[in-house]
Amino acid sequence: MTMITSEGSYRHLYVVVEHEEGKPIPVSLEMLGEARRLMDDFNKRYSSNEKVVAVLLGNNVRKLCEELLFYGADAVIYAESPELQYSRNLIDTKIISEIAINKECVAKISPDYAERFKKPRYMFFAADNIGRHLSSTVLVELESGLASDINKLVIEDLEIKHEHKTKGQAMTYAKTLEMYRPDFSGFLWTTILCLDNRNPAIEREYHPQACSIIPGVFQPLMRDSTRSGIIVEHVPKLEEQDLNVKILSRKIIKSAVDFDTSKAIISFGRGIKDLPEENIKLIEELAKELDAEIGISLPISKKPYIASETITSKYMVPDRVIGTSGRRVSPLLYIAIGISGAMQHIAGMKESEFVIAINPDENSPIKDECDLFIKGRMEDVIPILIEELRKQKLVMEVKK
Amino acid sequence: MVSLNTAVIIKLEPDFSEGNVSYNSDGTLNRAETKSILGPHSAVASKAAFYSKVKVGARISVGTMGPPIADYALQQAQLICDADELHLYSDRIFAGADTLATAEVLKTGINKMEGGKMDIVFSGHRASDGETGQTGPQTAWKLGYTFLGNVIDYDIDLEKRVVIAKRLITLQGFYDIIEEVEAPLPVFITIDPSYKPVFNTVSQRLAFVKYQKEANERAQNYKKYLKVFNAQQLGVDPKFVGLPGSPTIVYKVEKIPKAKASRKAEVVDASDREQIRKVVMRMNEILGGMVIK
Numbered sequence: 001m002t003m004i005t006s007e008g009s010y011r012h013l014y015v016v017v018e019h020e021e022g023k024p025i026p027v028s029l030e031m032l033g034e035a036r037r038l039m040d041d042f043n044k045r046y047s048s049n050e051k052v053v054a055v056l057l058g059n060n061v062r063k064l065c066e067e068l069l070f071y072g073a074d075a076v077i078y079a080e081s082p083e084l085q086y087s088r089n090l091i092d093t094k095i096i097s098e099i100a101i102n103k104e105c106v107a108k109i110s111p112d113y114a115e116r117f118k119k120p121r122y123m124f125f126a127a128d129n130i131g132r133h134l135s136s137t138v139l140v141e142l143e144s145g146l147a148s149d150i151n152k153l154v155i156e157d158l159e160i161k162h163e164h165k166t167k168g169q170a171m172t173y174a175k176t177l178e179m180y181r182p183d184f185s186g187f188l189w190t191t192i193l194c195l196d197n198r199n200p201a202i203e204r205e206y207h208p209q210a211c212s213i214i215p216g217v218f219q220p221l222m223r224d225s226t227r228s229g230i231i232v233e234h235v236p237k238l239e240e241q242d243l244n245v246k247i248l249s250r251k252i253i254k255s256a257v258d259f260d261t262s263k264a265i266i267s268f269g270r271g272i273k274d275l276p277e278e279n280i281k282l283i284e285e286l287a288k289e290l291d292a293e294i295g296i297s298l299p300i301s302k303k304p305y306i307a308s309e310t311i312t313s314k315y316m317v318p319d320r321v322i323g324t325s326g327r328r329v330s331p332l333l334y335i336a337i338g339i340s341g342a343m344q345h346i347a348g349m350k351e352s353e354f355v356i357a358i359n360p361d362e363n364s365p366i367k368d369e370c371d372l373f374i375k376g377r378m379e380d381v382i383p384i385l386i387e388e389l390r391k392q393k394l395v396m397e398v399k400k
Numbered sequence: 401m402v403s404l405n406t407a408v409i410i411k412l413e414p415d416f417s418e419g420n421v422s423y424n425s426d427g428t429l430n431r432a433e434t435k436s437i438l439g440p441h442s443a444v445a446s447k448a449a450f451y452s453k454v455k456v457g458a459r460i461s462v463g464t465m466g467p468p469i470a471d472y473a474l475q476q477a478q479l480i481c482d483a484d485e486l487h488l489y490s491d492r493i494f495a496g497a498d499t500l501a502t503a504e505v506l507k508t509g510i511n512k513m514e515g516g517k518m519d520i521v522f523s524g525h526r527a528s529d530g531e532t533g534q535t536g537p538q539t540a541w542k543l544g545y546t547f548l549g550n551v552i553d554y555d556i557d558l559e560k561r562v563v564i565a566k567r568l569i570t571l572q573g574f575y576d577i578i579e580e581v582e583a584p585l586p587v588f589i590t591i592d593p594s595y596k597p598v599f600n601t602v603s604q605r606l607a608f609v610k611y612q613k614e615a616n617e618r619a620q621n622y623k624k625y626l627k628v629f630n631a632q633q634l635g636v637d638p639k640f641v642g643l644p645g646s647p648t649i650v651y652k653v654e655k656i657p658k659a660k661a662s663r664k665a666e667v668v669d670a671s672d673r674e675q676i677r678k679v680v681m682r683m684n685e686i687l688g689g690m691v692i693k
Contacts, residue, residue: 018571020571020574021574025571025572025574026572027572086579089537089546089547089548089549090546090547093541126572128570128571128572129549129550129568129569129570129571130569130571132533132534132537132549133533133537133547133549133590135534136499136533136534136536136537136538136541137537137538137540137541137547139500139538140500140503140538140541140542141541144500144647145498145500145646145647145648146499146500146534146647146648147648148531148532148533148534149531149532158651160651162649163643164643164644165649178651182656183531186656187655187656188653188654188655188656189653189654189655189656190650190652190653191650191651191652191653191654192648192649192650192651193648193649193651194647194648195647195648195649197644199644201644202639202644202645204639206647215572216572244546244583244584245546245548245581245582245583246581246582246583247579247580247581248564248580248581248582249579249580250577250578250579250580251577251578251579251580252575252576252577253575253576253577253578254575254576255576263687263688264683264687290683290687291687299416302416302440302528303416303417303440304416304417304421305417306417317594318593332686332687332688333683333686333687343656346662350662353686354682354686355663356679356683357665358670362667365658367665367667368658368660368661368662368663368665369661369662369663370663370665371663371664371665371666372665372666372668372679372682373665373666373667373668374668374670374676374679375667375668375669375670376669376670376671377670380670380671381670381676384670384673384676385676385679385680388676388677388679388680389680389683389684392677392680392681392684
């Protein structure tokens with residue numbers, strides 16, 4: 001086994017926090033929760049004292065720091081300036097990268113580790129519109145690896161034998177972060193590792209081991225206002241050329257798709273494939289009867305089927321995706337039509353009050369996620385449902 | 401008189417459209433049976449570049465890293481954006497690259513386009529297969545260009561040498577935000593799937609028709625515009641590309657284990673009308689008050 005001398009150069013887990021309107025966004029607290037669980041276990045197993053360090057940029061954000069401690073951070077490094085009011089990739093990347101290699105900040109958090117400190121051991125970002133890009137650029141600046149859209153994390157000592165990384169030799173990589181990401185189908189899990197090249201021909205250290213984390217996957221800790229920690233201010237150098245993007249305006253818009261106030265949501269998946277146009281029209285009709293909003297599974301947003309432009313542009317759009325790559329919903333009634341039930345989709349609808357699935361295949365995973373499973377083809381089932389709904393509505397009106 | 405140089409970075413991806421895509425019985429993609437095409441997000445990026453040609457007569461270069469057959473994606477992109485040159489970065493040693501190692505190749509390639517004088521580089525939002533969305537911003541950072549992500553619309557002010565762009569920001573648990581920004585050239589833009597170019601003036605519409613015709617002709621003879629570079633011709637350090645240049649590795653791929661059943665489903669036979677009647681009554685009950693005795 002090779003002894004790695006650089007081991008002490010990489011310490012702590014840094015979590016890059018995002019916020020809006022003076023509040024951390026949920027995924028930031030979820031990341032802190034998972035970071036806390038991982039590092040508590042890490043410190044116990046390795047008899048060490050490495051920290052969860054939140055990194056916070058913004059304008060007047062000092063008051064947010066305690067909040068991050070309450071949700072699990074041991075320390076917060078923050079930088080504030082009116083120039084940092086809204087996220088801008090260039091300046092944010094510079095400052096976060098500066099913070100990540102800053103020994104003085106580490107000295108205030110854990111003096112023992114400061115002298116040899118080079119970079120964080122691990123680093124988390126949110127897999128959202130801001131964090132996805134920020135993680136990409138920061139990790140180029142820090143010259144290390146990045147895995148995206150992670151929904152499970154494990155830290156372990158791994159024995160690795162790799163053509164390039166170890167020149168085919170078996171070597172132990174201690175404290176390796178296993179980053180699990182579901183693939184686009186939702187059925188496969190890929191574990192990504194970020195490993196130093198120990199092959200002498202290409203020797204290189206790759207730290208931090210970093211990833212972006214899917215919002216809504218991990219549980220935040222309960223807010224505990226008795227928790228305390230260290231708060232460190234980093235005063236950034238703001239150079240003119242790093243501030244060259246001017247924000248001219250910011251407008252808040254609401255999605256045209258209303259999943260939040262609809263009592264019923266009907267969503268469809270690849271099961272529409274035999275007659276996409278006709279089936280979607282049937283679903284539209286059913287939705288009208290139930291006053292339901294319409295959602296889709298992720299594969300549908302890739303427009304895999306030929307349908308009219310009206311149907312395609314209205315329904316096969318990312319805005320309607322329910323699941324980890326889209327929205328999370330919790331209506332009173334959720335009807336999944338032609339959806340097999342990939343984990344990614346389930347994560348987006350499992351909080352629904354009552355779930356009905358329409359599917360010809362009793363073996364599809366959705367059966368374990370619904371209250372009523374209507375076994376049949378949608379082409380046959382939906383028309384009967386519509387007919388029955390209309391009949392019962394008529395009875396109601398007559399009774400009135 | 402050309403006053404603007406535009407590049408597009410594209411990718412050959414599995415074709416997810418019906419009839420072309422093939423899934424295994426376990427729901428995973430059957431790569432051997434699935435055709436490859438210009439990725440849909442790459443196509444949107446190509447449209448965005450074409451707008452710069454119609455608007456200000458930009459010269460357009462398209463680049464991709466991939467196997468020799470990726471020239472098909474370049475041809476399809478040329479058909480969309482009337483590219484003036486096509487670059488294929490193809491070498492066995494590029495295979496297996498993660499996003500950092502891919503960005504190294506693309507950066508080097510872009511610096512070879514138009515003598516390294518690029519003003520705007522476009523890339524898609526993310527690839528349909530890899531779906532990381534990292535390659536664009538990583539290439540941007542390596543180039544040292546200002547990065548603008550999630551751009552749904554943009555315009556160019558040639559006099560001021562700036563881009564005005566609208567960006568869509570969606571945050572979990574919050575509203576969506578449209579942010580309008582101004583950035584000096586050069587910029588690297590990842591274009592949102594919702595982007596749709598608008599050609600308002602008569603001269604723009606005329607230019608549109610002219611360049612579209614040209615694009616058709618060029619794409620038929622796309623090899624005339626194609627330059628293929630291997631690692632040596634590109635001048636990249638083999639240590640920084642492909643597997644050796646990738647910090648990350650795929651350690652394992654497994655089926656996501658089936659979660660424990662969270663609900664116990666009552667199975668209804670769709671052909672039984674009485675059962676369906678009960679299902680509908682149930683629906684009405686759940687949705688509030690419509691109880692039928």
